[in-house]
Amino acid sequence: MAQAGKESLTRTAMCGRLSESDIGREVVLSGWVQRRRDLGGVIFLDLRDRSGIVQVVSSPEFGEAAFAVADLVRNEYVISVRGDVVARDPDTVNPNLETGTIEVRAREVELLNRSKPTPFPIEDGIDVDESVRLRFRYLDLRRPEMQRTFLLRHRAMQLVRRFLDRHGFMEIETPMLTRRTPEGARDYLVPSRVHPGQFYALPQSPQLFKQLLMVSGFERYFQIVRCFRDEDLRADRQPEFTQIDIEMSFMPLAEFQELMERMMAELFQELLGVTVPLPFRRIPYDEAMLRYGSDKPDLRFGLEIRDVTETVKTCGFRVFQSAVNSGGAVRGLNAKGCGGFSRKEIDDLGALAGQLGAKGLAWMVITDEGVKSPIAKFFTDEELAAIRRELGAEAGDLLIFVADRPEICAEVLGQLRLHLGRRLGLIDDGSFAFAWITDFPLFSYDEEEKRWVAEHHPFTMPRWEDVDLMERDPGRVRAQAYDMVLNGYEIGGGSLRIYRREIQEAMFRTLGFSMEEAREKFGFLLEAFEYGAPPHGGMAFGFDRVVMLMAGKSSIRECIAFPKTASASCLLTGAPSEISEEQWRELHIRPDGVTARQ
Amino acid sequence: MAQAGKESLTRTAMCGRLSESDIGREVVLSGWVQRRRDLGGVIFLDLRDRSGIVQVVSSPEFGEAAFAVADLVRNEYVISVRGDVVARDPDTVNPNLETGTIEVRAREVELLNRSKPTPFPIEDGIDVDESVRLRFRYLDLRRPEMQRTFLLRHRAMQLVRRFLDRHGFMEIETPMLTRRTPEGARDYLVPSRVHPGQFYALPQSPQLFKQLLMVSGFERYFQIVRCFRDEDLRADRQPEFTQIDIEMSFMPLAEFQELMERMMAELFQELLGVTVPLPFRRIPYDEAMLRYGSDKPDLRFGLEIRDVTETVKTCGFRVFQSAVNSGGAVRGLNAKGCGGFSRKEIDDLGALAGQLGAKGLAWMVITDEGVKSPIAKFFTDEELAAIRRELGAEAGDLLIFVADRPEICAEVLGQLRLHLGRRLGLIDDGSFAFAWITDFPLFSYDEEEKRWVAEHHPFTMPRWEDVDLMERDPGRVRAQAYDMVLNGYEIGGGSLRIYRREIQEAMFRTLGFSMEEAREKFGFLLEAFEYGAPPHGGMAFGFDRVVMLMAGKSSIRECIAFPKTASASCLLTGAPSEISEEQWRELHIRPDGVTARQ
DSSP: OOOOOSOOOOOOSOGGGOOGGGTTOEEEEEEEEEEEEEOSSOEEEEEEETTEEEEEEEOTTTOHHHHHHHHHOOTTOEEEEEEEEEEOOGGGOOTTSTTTTEEEEEEEEEEEEOBOOOSSOSSSSOOOOHHHHHHTHHHHTTSHHHHHHHHHHHHHHHHHHHHHHHTTOEEOOOOSSBOOOTTSSOOOEEEOSSSTTEEEEOOSOSHHHHHHHHHTTOOEEEEEEEEEOOOOOOTTOOSEEEEEEEEEESOOHHHHHHHHHHHHHHHHHHHHOOOOOSSOEEEEHHHHHHHHSSSSOOTTSOOOEEEOHHHHTTSSOHHHHHHHHTTOEEEEEEETTOTTOOHHHHHHHHHHHHHTTOSOOEEEEEETTEEEOTTGGGSOHHHHHHHHHHTTOOTTOEEEEEEEOHHHHHHHHHHHHHHHHHHTTOOOTTOOOEEEEEOOBSEEEETTTTEEEESSOTTBOBOGGGTTHHHHOGGGOBBSEEEEEETTEEEEEEEEBOOSHHHHHHHHHHHTOOHHHHHHHHHHHHHHTTBTOOOEEEEEEEHHHHHHHHHTOSOGGGGSSSOOOTTSOOTTTOOSBOOOHHHHHHTTEEETTSOOOO | OOOOOSOOOOOOSOGGGOOGGGTTOEEEEEEEEEEEEEOSSOEEEEEEETTEEEEEEEOTTTOHHHHHHHHHOOTTOEEEEEEEEEEOOGGGOOTTSTTTTEEEEEEEEEEEEOBOOOSSOSSSSOOOOHHHHHHTHHHHTTSHHHHHHHHHHHHHHHHHHHHHHHTTOEEOOOOSSBOOOTTSSOOOEEEOSSSTTOEEEOOSOSHHHHHHHHHTTOOEEEEEEEEEOOOOOOTTOOSEEEEEEEEEESOOHHHHHHHHHHHHHHHHHHHHOOOOOSSOEEEEHHHHHHHHSSSSOOTTSOOOEEEOHHHHTTSSOHHHHHHHHTTOEEEEEEETTOTTOOHHHHHHHHHHHHHTTOSOOEEEEEETTEEEOTTGGGSOHHHHHHHHHHTTOOTTOEEEEEEEOHHHHHHHHHHHHHHHHHHTTOOOTTOOOEEEEEOOBSEEEETTTTEEEESSOTTBOBOGGGTTHHHHOGGGOBBSEEEEEETTEEEEEEEEBOOSHHHHHHHHHHHTOOHHHHHHHHHHHHHHTTBTOOOEEEEEEEHHHHHHHHHTOSOGGGGSSSOOOTTSOOTTTOOSEEOOHHHHHHTTEEETTSOOOO
8 A cells, every 4th residue: 555655756836827838748746635536447636736726637547556546545635746737638628627628647646645534625615614614724724715815815914014115114013012001901911920910911002112113213113913802702803813003203194094095095906906996085973973873884885864853853753852852863764765665674674773772763655645654644744845855755765764862873773774785785795985984082971980081092182173172071072083994894093193291181181090190001101202202193904804805704703814712712722721730830820719729 | 482283394305315416495304303503593403303314504594483493492302394405515514424415494493392301312332221221212212223223124024025925925824822832931821811710822933823824735834923932031032032934835845945045145135235155054963063062053264173082082191081981072173373372361261161061171282393282291193193183283273172071072162162263353243154054853862851852843854764763763863954043043943844643653652642642732733634734844033133133233132122121021111010900800810829819
């Protein structure tokens, strides 16, 4: 029996790159057997490497020893083949294979390694539980769609770096073992062996370091960097994620934003062949919440929300009236052409609105005869006409309304907008709609802690014209902060930073810190700022999410080579895991709930 | 008094890039004031940005308000200047400044930020305690030599990535929160909040993941990646360091090494203008130990060690004889032209040898009259002639000898060789001598644990011709492992990996693990290897060290933006630091030595 041994053949060609121009060449190929068919006396092997697949034909006529080895080979065995590239008979050409017009006749087959049968087939579109894919991630990653995704990710990383390098940004590495973050999400902590009872924190972002690098005069910094957040992993978060981190000094905001737009446009042009129109739309936060019910609107379709509070404030419908009277709003959406929805379909929308927090969903169907609605009777003809006008309603349309606090109106109608957009097929999956969301509020009021907190982080610069409001009316202060959104996802965000002491002090007063507390929390950054901090700002992109959208995936787990589950476990390696007694001792810690060791 | 405010000027030029071709232009510059001189009615400001320095002249004649601001400015203040580029008077040209033939007459000066007096001057070659530099790292990094180092580091990173990308390597990110390493150095550990009592480990290297990526069929992988080791920081180690990590499949070793050589040659050519001769020398480990007394020899100079055991084995000098009789060696070094060393100088060499572990240092001075040495009388004329011949000794040379176990001979003479090389000025600081050290032993015997341990790691492939020796005579098995050395430093190392089950099992048997223990330690990798692992191998470069050597520095701390001290502290941020009661609780841990909480 052929024994796998020291490899003696050296690859001279890649499977997927062979073509008719190679006919007559002798090549050596190496790779995995995708499929083996034995047609009695002739064995066909589909041989796969990183570049693609080619058919290898083995018959005693081409090589007797080769045939004996080919006979032993099974799926996912690793082999090298020396053979001749020949044209296929016209009737055996495989139009589904890029190399389908040729095949390789095996003179020599070398068995490099065996494989057990794989738990799922190595091919696209498999229907396998994600936990099995994660447990055998190394096999999952062999599948062509995964290979394509990680090639795209690789290319995107290189392209971003080249773009930033070309524009004078320097890649500078910041520490991973750093000091815990005040005022942020939950840190991952690393106990120190040398300093008992003390901990490093893994960075949630290199925010403070990148600002220090601006104080250092590097002027243009970037890093594609791992960040960490020990959060409960709802939806599509990962405990560690990759960020394109950028900071620069002495540049006007508009110029910086324009540069970031060009970076994205180049990425999409080069890697997807998609031309992104420039400049991006700029939508102030308030407007995004009003028209799209979201600060990360999906702009691939219209279906905009309209505020009809003014129009209905004196109408006879008590639900609307009382919402308005208690400071709320009434907003509506025109579901174009949905006038034919059944009562059940409309009820389902109402149920969805309820789940999203609405007390109810009012609706009107527009017909040639007029407005058909259980609430039509509460409105005057003038009011109905005004509503139709404001929502651009025509016969055949369905109008839906929410009356509630403005945040609830936005949330519910924003989600219904997305729901209807998908359901009505308004979303072109191949299109990419970028925008900037600007003028975020600088502060939000934390009802639990009964104090103002920083929406972004406490170094975010207010708009200059709002500086005077910081202590008088924090809720009205707009930040010089901006998010980049794409197809309903926030893909990046940033701000100009406070670099001047007076404004920083006003910020801390509003947040309710004394300068002593501030120094305790942010001491080294505040100290650095006393030695000539330049005007600076920057942003960070969620790189996993950018790749996810570019690859047309719906989860970032598809774009991370070795992701973790919702309970932050790695199904492949079994991390996290227990440690030894000695390790506990060395770190000067004990499990909680266990009595002290003697 | 001028109040720092919203910036209104937008930079149009960089200080260091201005030249006589800009004369007549109005420019806006932004940066830091390097120096201010007031010549009564005229103020000179040296303005510095990332590109360099230019002189700004302010006088009421050029701008009255500008002059009032310039009057307030001090060192390291941040300003913008609008002004005209003019030629300097021939007698005020500054030949030490790249922009020394021109200056900028200030029409407008905008004060962007103030600075306190800095704790040390922002210039090269300062004589300041390193702890002060680290505490104020953001100011230290402003100094031109630091800016140059990090620009070099940035360029090296980009160049390495481009090289590897061009050769089909894909950058794939591996996890930072992973499973603890069996059989390695000490891990940094991260307690899990979700899984009480369990820990992630920060990677010492992505070794297992990069091998898994080969099983996944990516074929060519790289990453410039942070790695962690919780070791006692002797000499020039850091708890976190950066590695260029590379792995590939289906490639003969020689071809892989040749590729790595070309990468280094390109790096040195492009960034330093240094042409590195190719191919690199290849020196087997045994030969390196014999000739240079080191597995990372400094090859910038000769001064090679010679083994004279055979020659002296029957001589009359008892020290040599007894060393030889007890299985030891006698080796010597010809300190060319040092025959004139005083007795004290020779005694100092002996004292150094003693500190390094030698029992003594024998010496001979070669003169026109013959050999002058206290031990000359123990040798026959033939023996002396043979020694002279073997060491290439001529009149005026000093020969030194160590007789001991071969490891001691190597260590002591290796260090004396370096000492003498430096002292005799044999080392050209501007030269770069690369080599591969090959054929490392696969195993070494751990006297404490009384067992064989893997020299590199337990997946290192033995030479095929030594496979049969693995269980019979482990000490003689040579590994398919290789280090790249440069100027006396190991800058990278790697190996071909075991990809075949039988050899892996033999490895574990030699290490004394049962397959059950092996599965417990390396389970997921062994499992992966059952599904068609390709022949593969790779290497990792210590990137900090490569940059250090390129930048001509003597510590990697000079090449890491925010390094830690020998006690793994960050003097800038104060990491590590204490955490809150709530954080202890959330992580299900308690300080050791503290009684259980109720």
